[in-house]
Amino acid sequence: MIIFDIFIALLLAAGCVFLLGGALGILRMPDFYTRLHGASLLDTIALVCLLSASILYVLTRHPDVNGLITSLKIILIAVFVFITSPTATHAIADAGRRAGLKPWTRQNEEESP
Amino acid sequence: MDAIPYFIGKYNYWGCIFLFFLGMYAMISKTNLIKKIIGLNIFQTSIILFFISASFKHDATLPILMEEHKGAIDPVMYLNPLPHVLMLTAIVVAVATLGVALTLALKVYRIYGTLEEDEINHAIQSH
């Protein structure tokens, strides 16, 4: 049982690290597209880590039918996030391109600091 | 009177009072109509927070009856359900009033072409 607990703690820590990376990416990246890229990808992988940690927690604490149903619900959450999160990212990036934002390059930066 | 538990024990009320007067100040002083409506929204949510804070009890669980408690129910075991109900209806009324307020702002914009209060006053007086 203690092995599972250590594994859950490791997954939670990995999720937190990924979330922190996403937040840092939003703050430090140079333009709109790279910020969106970092935030969306790292948020998805952090969510996978956190949800698998909670599935493990539920299955180790309640190894019966109720625990199985609860973990199925958590898997369903992950499925819907996998469908909707790339769509939202696509919509935001498309809106940015439509609004006329230019992607960042080194030449752009030298022209307009 | 010891100060530390006094501050720790009531910090929720301080937050509610701060949000209350923040919303009130925004409603009085901002000139943009949408900003006034945002102030109204903050005002409403602060009152919701205040009521829910009043319903909280330490060491109590959600107001959904558990299977093992169906014989004898101890009221200390459960949160107070009455403020939850009042605030649940208050939130839905809040979104209805928000719809009407935004409708009025839209109507004002259609007639005067601006959302700023001083420009609307100017347009009315120069008419």
Place this chain on the structure above:
Amino acid sequence: MIPVDIIVLTLIIICALGALAAKDLMVAAIVIGAYSFLICLLLAVMGAVDVAFTEATVGAGVSTVFFVATVFQTTRRTKD
């Protein structure tokens, strides 16, 4: 439990100040959506799950859409 409360309450106050200080009405509408989500989190921490559910659907979902629709129909400009 108490530190989570204090952190969320601080974030709520920061979001409220940010929504009132924004120079663009669209920004203010989005920040008020984030504010509603944080209020929902605080309500869930305090055990009012029904109210938190209502706040998540109404405050963060529908009322943000209403704000964005109105700002789209009028103007994004604001003086304060």
Place this chain on the structure above:
Amino acid sequence: MKKLALILCLFAGGLLLMNAHYLPMWGDPASPASTHVSPYFIENAYEHTKTPNMVAVVLADYRSYDTMFEAAVVLAAGFACFFLLRSRARGKKGGHHYYRHIPTGVTIKIEEGGKLPAENSKVFRSIDALWTPYDPIIQTTCRCLIPFLQIYSLYVLAHGHYSPGGGFQAGVVLGATIILLAISHNLKTSLKRMSERTAALWSIIGVFIFAGTGLLCLLLGMDYLNYEVLAPLLLSDEAMARSHSILIVEVGVTMAVMAVMVWIYYNLSSAGQQDEGL
């Protein structure tokens, strides 16, 4: 004005803060709010209605007058938006129309007096404005998600006796699905699925279900909204009759809230014209 407002708010806030120490400690089980009425509700809710979720019981049974007039307030807000904004005038500037050729995604503009494609054409589709994005990804995703969301909202409604949820939440989620359809496609698609007339009728029928349940109790010789007397009609004993009546009443609330949310969105997003949306 700003200084005056600041001084006023600081003064009133200071008064409130000075008196805040009369408030009970946060989370005190012996505070006045949780010692007078609520123990009665907590102790008797399950016995009276056989429903574990006390919030649903207090919402739809003990304080049902509150909820009924609240649904009426929501209906009144829908009517207010309708009467303030709705106008028959067409908002089209210059009278030209935009169409999209579906196989290629090309947008064409047809001037006043030009030949328009057939109304039910499979190749050309009328769109709102020039900037309407041609986005199959978002449209397909939303079309796949909307049925799940609607089933979830019905689950929230039906399972409200045992878990958090109930009429208001289900109604708002159900309305949000139609709003999502209007955002991802356009307002015309959404109006085809649920027209304005349907929205108005549903909201009125929802409030009528709630008030009609109370009126039925009154006609059968009991107090208004006292569900015990409905037991022979619902083929159950008194406690189960209250439980079933809570579900009936919440169905009415769901219909009213859902229709009013959609109705207000229609009027707000198109500024009352209902020809082109967000």
